[in-house]
Amino acid sequence: MPYDIYVDRELCIGAATCFAVAPKTFKIDEENKAVVTESGHEDDQTILEAAQSCPVSAIILKLKESGKQVYP
Numbered sequence: 001m002p003y004d005i006y007v008d009r010e011l012c013i014g015a016a017t018c019f020a021v022a023p024k025t026f027k028i029d030e031e032n033k034a035v036v037t038e039s040g041h042e043d044d045q046t047i048l049e050a051a052q053s054c055p056v057s058a059i060i061l062k063l064k065e066s067g068k069q070v071y072p
């Protein structure tokens with residue numbers, strides 16, 4: 001997986017569309033906010049779609065190799 005995945009928990013409103021799109025990559029914790037799971041992530045395209053599905057753009061994707069932010 002070329003992405004480092006972050007969730008901005010200040011922005012996250014617990015809409016859970018990320019979880020609906022990529023349930024192996026995101027889970028919703030007891031504060032009703034998304035966290036990135038430790039392992040078993042979906043493919044890169046699905047993770048990108050999950051990030052794009054977030055209504056508040058709380059999911060940040062950076063390339064592992066360069067650290068360059070690719071989304072949002």
Ligand code: SF4
Pocket residue numbers: 007011012013014015016017018019026033034053054055056057058059
């Ligand atoms: S889609 Fe966005 S707002 Fe909804 S749970 Fe995921 S990160 Fe949070």
